Amino acid sequence: MAQFRNFRMVNYVVYGRGSFNQLDEILAPQRKGDAPMIFFVDEYFQDQQEFLSRIPLRGKDKIVIIDVTYEPKTSGVDKLRDDLKAEFGTVSGIIGIGGGSVMDTAKAVALMMTNPGSSVDYQGWDLVKVPGVYKAGIPTIAGTGAEVSRTCVLTGPTRKLGMNSDFTTFDQIVLDPELCKTVPANQRFYTAMDCFIHCVESLNGTYLNAFSQSYGEKAQVLCEEVFLDKDVWDDECDEKLVMASYAGGMSIAYSQVGVAHAVSYGLAYVLGTKHGIGNCIVFDKLEEYYPEGVEKFKRMVEKHKIEIPQGITKGLTEEQFESMISVSLGMKPLWENALGKDWESIMTREKLRALYERL
Amino acid sequence: MAQFRNFRMVNYVVYGRGSFNQLDEILAPQRKGDAPMIFFVDEYFQDQQEFLSRIPLRGKDKIVIIDVTYEPKTSGVDKLRDDLKAEFGTVSGIIGIGGGSVMDTAKAVALMMTNPGSSVDYQGWDLVKVPGVYKAGIPTIAGTGAEVSRTCVLTGPTRKLGMNSDFTTFDQIVLDPELCKTVPANQRFYTAMDCFIHCVESLNGTYLNAFSQSYGEKAQVLCEEVFLDKDVWDDECDEKLVMASYAGGMSIAYSQVGVAHAVSYGLAYVLGTKHGIGNCIVFDKLEEYYPEGVEKFKRMVEKHKIEIPQGITKGLTEEQFESMISVSLGMKPLWENALGKDWESIMTREKLRALYERL
Numbered sequence: 078m079a080q081f082r083n084f085r086m087v088n089y090v091v092y093g094r095g096s097f098n099q100l101d102e103i104l105a106p107q108r109k110g111d112a113p114m115i116f117f118v119d120e121y122f123q124d125q126q127e128f129l130s131r132i133p134l135r136g137k138d139k140i141v142i143i144d145v146t147y148e149p150k151t152s153g154v155d156k157l158r159d160d161l162k163a164e165f166g167t168v169s170g171i172i173g174i175g176g177g178s179v180m181d182t183a184k185a186v187a188l189m190m191t192n193p194g195s196s197v198d199y200q201g202w203d204l205v206k207v208p209g210v211y212k213a214g215i216p217t218i219a220g221t222g223a224e225v226s227r228t229c230v231l232t233g234p235t236r237k238l239g240m241n242s243d244f245t246t247f248d249q250i251v252l253d254p255e256l257c258k259t260v261p262a263n264q265r266f267y268t269a270m271d272c273f274i275h276c277v278e279s280l281n282g283t284y285l286n287a288f289s290q291s292y293g294e295k296a297q298v299l300c301e302e303v304f305l306d307k308d309v310w311d312d313e314c315d316e317k318l319v320m321a322s323y324a325g326g327m328s329i330a331y332s333q334v335g336v337a338h339a340v341s342y343g344l345a346y347v348l349g350t351k352h353g354i355g356n357c358i359v360f361d362k363l364e365e366y367y368p369e370g371v372e373k374f375k376r377m378v379e380k381h382k383i384e385i386p387q388g389i390t391k392g393l394t395e396e397q398f399e400s401m402i403s404v405s406l407g408m409k410p411l412w413e414n415a416l417g418k419d420w421e422s423i424m425t426r427e428k429l430r431a432l433y434e435r436l
Numbered sequence: 437m438a439q440f441r442n443f444r445m446v447n448y449v450v451y452g453r454g455s456f457n458q459l460d461e462i463l464a465p466q467r468k469g470d471a472p473m474i475f476f477v478d479e480y481f482q483d484q485q486e487f488l489s490r491i492p493l494r495g496k497d498k499i500v501i502i503d504v505t506y507e508p509k510t511s512g513v514d515k516l517r518d519d520l521k522a523e524f525g526t527v528s529g530i531i532g533i534g535g536g537s538v539m540d541t542a543k544a545v546a547l548m549m550t551n552p553g554s555s556v557d558y559q560g561w562d563l564v565k566v567p568g569v570y571k572a573g574i575p576t577i578a579g580t581g582a583e584v585s586r587t588c589v590l591t592g593p594t595r596k597l598g599m600n601s602d603f604t605t606f607d608q609i610v611l612d613p614e615l616c617k618t619v620p621a622n623q624r625f626y627t628a629m630d631c632f633i634h635c636v637e638s639l640n641g642t643y644l645n646a647f648s649q650s651y652g653e654k655a656q657v658l659c660e661e662v663f664l665d666k667d668v669w670d671d672e673c674d675e676k677l678v679m680a681s682y683a684g685g686m687s688i689a690y691s692q693v694g695v696a697h698a699v700s701y702g703l704a705y706v707l708g709t710k711h712g713i714g715n716c717i718v719f720d721k722l723e724e725y726y727p728e729g730v731e732k733f734k735r736m737v738e739k740h741k742i743e744i745p746q747g748i749t750k751g752l753t754e755e756q757f758e759s760m761i762s763v764s765l766g767m768k769p770l771w772e773n774a775l776g777k778d779w780e781s782i783m784t785r786e787k788l789r790a791l792y793e794r795l
Contacts, residue, residue: 081452083462083608086445092647092690093440103442249442252647287613287675288451291683295654316646324650331451 081286084330085243087225092252092323094316097215100251101133104170107211107248112169113137115161117183119175119217120144132174137165145178147349151196151233154182158189158196170211170248174256176268177221177352180214181229184245187212188229196240197233205242213249217256219318220268220353222275222326224250230352237346237404252323254315262310266383267353269318270374272325273300274360277370279332282414292328296321304377335415336366339408340432343401348389361385362435366415390436402429440645443689444602446584451611451682453675456574459610460492463529466570466607471528472496474520476542478534478576479503491533496524504537506708510555510592513541517548517555529570529607533615535627536580536711539573540588543604546571547588555599556592564601572608576615578677579627579712581634581685583609589711596705596763611682613674621669625742626712628677629733631684632659633715636729638691641773651687655680663736694774695725695783698767699791702760707748720744721794725774749795761788 091099104114113136122128123142132140141157161168168190173183188209189196199205214224223229227246228239239245257265276297279289299321303314341355350358361378364371378385390398406412406429412420450458463473472495481487482501491499500516520527527549532542547568548555558564573583582588586605587598598604616624635656638648658680662673700714709717720737723730737744749757765771765788771779 081450081455081458083448083450083458085448088447089442089444090647090689091440091442093645096440099440099442254646286452287672287679288449288611288682291654291658291676291679295650299650313646317650320646320650323647330449 082330085227085246087247087250089249090252091250092319094255094312095253096251097131097253097256100172100215101135103249103251104133104172104213107170108135109167109169111136112167113139113165114169114172116140116172116174117143117179117186119179121175121217143175143179143182145176147232148237148345148351149178149182149185149229149231151200151231154185154189154196154231157182157186161186161190168210170213172213172215174215174217176216176218177223180216180221180223180247181231181239183212183214184209184229184247185231185240188240188244196231199240199242200231200233200236200238202241203243205240205244208244211248213251214247215251215253215256216319216322218260218265218268219257219315219322220270220272220325222272222322222329224252225323225326226329232346236407237342252319254312254319257315257319262381263383264353265318266304266377266381267351267357269300269304269321270357270360270377271353272296272322273304273374273377274337274356274370275334276300276325276328277367278335278337278415279328281367281370282333282335283417284331284333284414286331289328289330289332292324292330293332296325296328299324301373304381305373333410333414335411336363339405339411339415340429342408343405343433344389344436346404347393347397347401350389354386357385358389358436362432388436390433398430398433401433402426405429441689444586444605446606446609448608449611450609451678453614453671454612455610456490456612456615459531459574460494462608462610463492463531463572466529467494468526468528470495471526472498472524473528473531475499475531475533476502476538476545478538480534480576502534502538502541504535506591507596507704507710508537508541508544508588508590510559510590513544513548513555513590516541516545520545520549527569529572531572531574533574533576535575535577536582539575539580539582539606540590540598542571542573543568543588543606544590544599547599547603555590558599558601559590559592559595559597561600562602564599564603567603570607572610573606574610574612574615575678575681577619577624577627578616578674578681579629579631579684581631581681581688583611584682584685585688591705595766596701611678613671613678616674616678621740622742623712624677625663625736625740626710626716628659628663628680629716629719629736630712631655631681632663632733632736633696633719633729634693635659635684635687636726637694637696637774638687640726640729641692641694642776643690643692643773645690648687648689648691651683651689652691655684655687658683660732663740664732692769692773694770695722698764698770698774699788701767702764702792703748703795705763706752706756706760709748713745716742716744717748717795721791749792757789757792760792761785764788
């Protein structure tokens with residue numbers, strides 16, 4: 078068995094302010110006959126006609142607005158696939174324009190256009206066996222790292238788990254910091270903290286090597302430059318944050334996230350708490366595990382006047398707590414990365430219950 | 437015309453101490469029938485039986501020792517291609533194991549296995565029109581960035597110029613810091629400085645954006661950690677230097693090298709000075725253009741007790757000086773990056789002559 082992951086990179090990256098304008102030219106060689114390109118667009122843009130008009134539609138191309146009220150579900154992915162198959166038979170490619178949920182949906186549907194059955198069948202590691210259709214990711218908010226990851230996280234009937242495979246990685250990403258300009262400050266903060274937190278987790282983990290360390294350190298430094306050193310938000314902040322997200326995503330190659338992500342997965346499963354804000358809610362209480370990172374985080378929260386929600390687990394039923402704990406403890410590699418081989422004796426159900434009660 | 441380069445990434449990267457042991461497994465799915473894998477190996481390893489025996493030969497696979505006395509020539513590339521075609525007809529792939537010269541030779545021959553004519557015909561930008569055979573790069577010395585670049589620099593009958601194209605990029609790289617362990621300290625220094633110098637050049641250039649800046653900054657910091665902060669050379673140094681080389685190579689995506697490379701190209705063309713040492717000889721005299729970088733460089737030279745050759749242009753003929761100057765001034769994008777649009781009025785033939793005379 079391989080000791081080190083042979084990491085599948087995104088084939089093509091274009092980075093630059095205004096690079097979104099090159100999309101037509103980038104997609105042209107990927108078009109297969111008259112099969113359309115399908116653009117999955119974050120609902121955030123649904124009334125922004127000026128932005129929508131910049132999407133280079135040709136022939137039967139179609140814009141599909143993606144509802145991001147909840148994080149992507151396997152049922153939603155299957156339905157999008159069924160609808161596209163019914164309408165077009167086949168497509169040239171799927172282009173995801175938005176945050177992590179939209180990019181993950183684009184990856185999943187692109188895979189499901191060619192892989193039989195339900196996306197539920199592919200939640201796990203290396204279960205996808207056939208390349209999907211062409212897929213491109215265009216982030217409009219920075220921090221998830223979904224643009225470079227080999228997964229797309231989906232909530233299924235029994236678990237929240239990604240379709241992790243070399244086929245999941247995008248063929249192309251377009252990193253245009255201009256697209257992030259209008260993101261509301263709160264949302265921008267939560268999403269950027271997804272990056273910052275996973276850097277802290279991976280840099281303090283037991284799974285690290287120099288590849289992931291150098292990417293993680295750079296991503297963390299960029300977040301700190303943007304949220305601690307700068308006093309006004311300007312173009313340079315968006316430019317650096319887009320790179321922080323990319324570098325943070327790359328750092329995952331040979332590292333793993335840790336306590337914040339493991340606990341946050343439980344919140345997401347039971348309460349539907351979104352990934353970005355969920356990580357912040359949890360990380361805010363993790364001074365025991367990541368003292369230096371949590372101290373910096375609290376300074377950023379204060380400087381940017383963010384209100385981290387409190388008391389979100391108040392009044393949950395015993396069953397709900399048990400379910401959260403089980404989902405969280407199921408993320409074994411995350412716990413092992415954070416706490417070492419003996420993690421099960423350190424993070425008992427009781428200790429985790431106490432942590433959930435503080436959130 | 438595209439404003440930002442759509443950067444072709446290496447498809448697969450494996451990074452890790454001992455990852456060279458995974459080579460057999462990595463190559464297996466790339467083998468086409470009984471067509472052999474050809475391993476181009478740096479002559480440095482020609483008597484190291486233990487290392488050579490670790491190369492996973494199967495069937496008709498062959499090790500070809502590459503003479504690196506001079507940097508790769510178009511004639512040498514064409515001959516290697518002709519020999520392989522005569523012996524095998526076709527091959528499954530070319531694996532370059534060594535420094536920048538060996539990796540560049542591997543890229544060039546892989547392309548020439550499928551592209552007609554001479555490699556001279558493809559020196560330039562985007563002249564290669566057909567993918568080559570599968571190719572993988574395995575650096576055994578860190579700093580050139582050749583493992584991630586979209587070029588392979590070749591000296592032809594009239595010029596030293598790479599085959600720059602999206603097809604030139606490796607399909608796979610194996611980054612195993614253990615392979616760098618036995619590099620002689622002088623050679624290690626010169627090659628690492630290739631990375632450090634190109635970071636200084638690109639970070640001080642006019643062509644920079646946040647993508648290249650973040651890679652360049654990281655690569656430069658890693659070089660400084662290794663050569664200024666550390667007092668003994670240990671495994672961590674090799675691990676960081678391999679990442680510095682990779683990050684330095686990536687930083688080239690949206691940046692350009694500058695004065696040191698432009699001047700050093702002239703030395704290489706007329707005197708055959710190798711790239712790594714040539715850059716050091718030139719950079720040592722560039723305090724006017726890169727004051728901070730040159731100051732750090734001189735501290736590294738002193739700390740590591742490196743003797744930078746002096747007086748190498750003494751006694752050259754008028755014709756040789758003129759030829760060096762012409763080759764160097766031909767590198768227009770490098771000069772423009774370093775000195776701006778008006779570079780021709782700043783770097784006159786007289787000024788460049790005076791610089792060459794100081795080397």
